Amino acid sequence: xxxxxxxxxxxxxxxxxxxxxxxxxxxxxxxxxxxxxxxxxxxxxxxxxxxxxxxxxxxxxxxxxxxxxxxxxxxxxxxxxxxxxxxxxxxxxxxxxxxxxxxxxxxxxxxxxxxxxxxxxxxxxxxxxxxxxxxxxxxxxxxxxxxxxxxxxxxxxxxxxxxxxxxxxxxxxxxxxxxxxxxxxxxxxxxxxxxxxxxxxxxxxxxxxxxxxxxxxxxxxxxxxxxxxxxxxxxxxxxxxxxxxxxxxxxxxxxxxxxxxxxxxxxxxxxxxxxxxxxxxxxxxxxxxxxxxxxxxxxxxxxxxxxxxxxxxxxxxxxxxxxxxxxxxxxxxxxxxxxxxxxxxxxxxxxxxxxxxxxxxxxxxxxxxxxx
Amino acid sequence: xxxxxxxxxxxxxxxxxxxxxxxxxxxxxxxxxxxxxxxxxxxxxxxxxxxxxxxxxxxxxxxxxxxxxxxxxxxxxxxxxxxxxxxxxxxxxxxxxxxxxxxxxxxxxxxxxxxxxxxxxxxxxxxxxxxxxxxxxxxxxxxxxxxxxxxxxxxxxxxxxxxxxxxxxxxxxxxxxxxxxxxxxxxxxxxxxxxxxxxxxxxxxxxxxxxxxxxxx
Numbered sequence: 001x002x003x004x005x006x007x008x009x010x011x012x013x014x015x016x017x018x019x020x021x022x023x024x025x026x027x028x029x030x031x032x033x034x035x036x037x038x039x040x041x042x043x044x045x046x047x048x049x050x051x052x053x054x055x056x057x058x059x060x061x062x063x064x065x066x067x068x069x070x071x072x073x074x075x076x077x078x079x080x081x082x083x084x085x086x087x088x089x090x091x092x093x094x095x096x097x098x099x100x101x102x103x104x105x106x107x108x109x110x111x112x113x114x115x116x117x118x119x120x121x122x123x124x125x126x127x128x129x130x131x132x133x134x135x136x137x138x139x140x141x142x143x144x145x146x147x148x149x150x151x152x153x154x155x156x157x158x159x160x161x162x163x164x165x166x167x168x169x170x171x172x173x174x175x176x177x178x179x180x181x182x183x184x185x186x187x188x189x190x191x192x193x194x195x196x197x198x199x200x201x202x203x204x205x206x207x208x209x210x211x212x213x214x215x216x217x218x219x220x221x222x223x224x225x226x227x228x229x230x231x232x233x234x235x236x237x238x239x240x241x242x243x244x245x246x247x248x249x250x251x252x253x254x255x256x257x258x259x260x261x262x263x264x265x266x267x268x269x270x271x272x273x274x275x276x277x278x279x280x281x282x283x284x285x286x287x288x289x290x291x292x293x294x295x296x297x298x299x300x301x302x303x304x305x306x307x308x309x310x311x312x313x314x315x316x317x318x319x320x321x322x323x324x325x326x327x328x329x330x331x332x333x334x335x336x337x338x339x340x341x342x343x344x345x346x347x348x349x350x351x352x353x354x355x356x357x358x359x360x361x362x363x364x365x366x367x368x369x370x371x372x
Numbered sequence: 373x374x375x376x377x378x379x380x381x382x383x384x385x386x387x388x389x390x391x392x393x394x395x396x397x398x399x400x401x402x403x404x405x406x407x408x409x410x411x412x413x414x415x416x417x418x419x420x421x422x423x424x425x426x427x428x429x430x431x432x433x434x435x436x437x438x439x440x441x442x443x444x445x446x447x448x449x450x451x452x453x454x455x456x457x458x459x460x461x462x463x464x465x466x467x468x469x470x471x472x473x474x475x476x477x478x479x480x481x482x483x484x485x486x487x488x489x490x491x492x493x494x495x496x497x498x499x500x501x502x503x504x505x506x507x508x509x510x511x512x513x514x515x516x517x518x519x520x521x522x523x524x525x526x527x528x529x530x531x532x533x534x535x536x537x538x539x540x541x542x543x544x545x546x547x548x549x550x551x552x553x554x555x556x557x558x559x560x561x562x563x564x565x566x567x568x569x570x571x572x573x574x575x576x577x578x579x580x581x582x583x584x585x586x587x588x589x
Binding site for chain 2: 179180183184186187188190191192194195197198199200205208212215216
């Protein structure tokens with residue numbers, strides 16, 4: 001189970017990472033630069049600067065031009081070094097410009113607190129023009145975009161995998177539970193039948209083997225019955241209709257003669273067969289828990305149906321189990337599908353099923369309908 | 373014979389395994405919860421444990437880790453591959469998938485016991501003595517000459533004593549092939565073993581099934 005959850009998470013994270021990487025690749029062409037060095041050389045220095053900056057923008061196709069990347073140039077003639085921002089801004093160079101290694105080589109230059117990607121071009125001996133794009137905002141934006149994207153992707157991944165996990169769990173848990181429950185009777189029946197066939201047993205051992213086979217076959221029958229009910233709820237044969245509660249109570253009393261009713265709620269909308277199966281299950285459990293002949297109370301108030309017994313009650317451990325349908329293995333209850341099935345039917349009716357109990361003082365099962 | 377701890381919360385399965393193991397001469401200790409198993413293991417030294425993975429109070433792996441050093445065979449559900457991997461990582465010697473065949477379980481038990489040198493060295497009945505180590509048989513102190521197939525056949529029958537084995541099964545064990553057709557060879561060899569060792573009363577023909585080595589005729 002855990003493993004499956006992990007694999008969901010990994011898959012979604014991987015997809016998100018690939019999506020983000022491809023997004024970055026689309027962005028990257030925007031930071032490519034164009035050079036018009038030959039033109040710049042032919043003109044005067046100041047004009048060259050202006051041209052370099054303009055050209056930068058001119059040569060970048062409009063749709064690829066990052067609006068937040070500004071042109072930038074540094075004019076370096078040995079002694080006098082000055083830098084220009086794009087447009088009207090003129091800065092005095094604050095940092096020495098790194099020595100030029102090679103014409104046309106891109107390098108990162110830090111100037112006036114800005115981070116600039118430049119290309120150097122030789123205008124004349126000892127006079128260099130470094131020009132390029134002011135990338136500060138781009139980088140800033142990229143940084144926050146990355147963080148945002150990582151957060152978003154992680155949140156999405158966790159959300160989606162959790163949703164998938166829960167969905168799958170809801171669908172398969174009762175079936176898995178059934179498969180698990182099938183193993184025991186199958187093992188027992190096969191094993192004892194084999195013994196009867198192959199081993200020389202004493203009459204007592206033979207008797208024990210046969211009685212194990214009989215009880216476990218009965219258990220198989222029970223499981224098959226539950227499988228059928230489960231299949232019915234799965235088929236989504238959910239046909240809600242207006243039902244009269246007093247009539248339902250009278251119907252249930254025919255099956256459970258010890259049932260007493262206290263009905264203060266006239267009609268509700270529900271699927272008749274499923275609701276009867278739910279209530280029948282709850283009443284059946286209550287009857288089983290009670291002393292033979294002692295009454296079980298079905299109490300209905302608007303929005304709430306309670307099944308109250310005065311039987312043995314449940315321990316905290318058992319209570320935790322019946323209130324949590326996803327419990328892996330039930331400690332006390334022999335065949336554990338009844339309770340999850342009840343939860344399932346309740347969920348279909350947008351209702352919740354909760355148990356409250358104290359050992360020795362009986363149990364109350366409460367079905368609360370959220371929408372009437 | 374080996375003392376084997378069975379830890380399984382389903383009484384029916386626990387009894388079943390215990391009955392089968394005692395049938396072939398092992399001593400069994402039955403436990404239904406992890407706590408009971410730990411208590412039982414503290415009282416008697418255990419040669420092998422057979423552990424269900426899903427237990428009411430804990431899981432089989434935890435018990436196995438606490439009783440490190442004791443060989444363990446896990447009982448697991450069909451298709452719980454993750455469980456198997458986990459089991460082997462945490463010191464299982466073998467696993468068996470439910471629902472399982474009893475002879476299969478006995479085979480695995482025997483294999484693990486042999487690997488951990490806890491399997492029986494000798495089997496004595498009447499004036500017969502089988503030395504599993506040396507693979508020799510003496511009757512009344514006199515060595516009996518058996519062919520390899522005859523010896524393996526006898527060993528398989530004795531190790532699964534009181535349980536009938538099919539001719540196919542014996543064929544597979546003694547000749548190491550899955551031979552589905554002519555099983556008359558088995559009959560011929562069983563006849564020879566009976567004659568050489570005077571085991572007419574011990575090796576019984578079970579109608580429609582095969583042969584069974586019976587300790588109590």
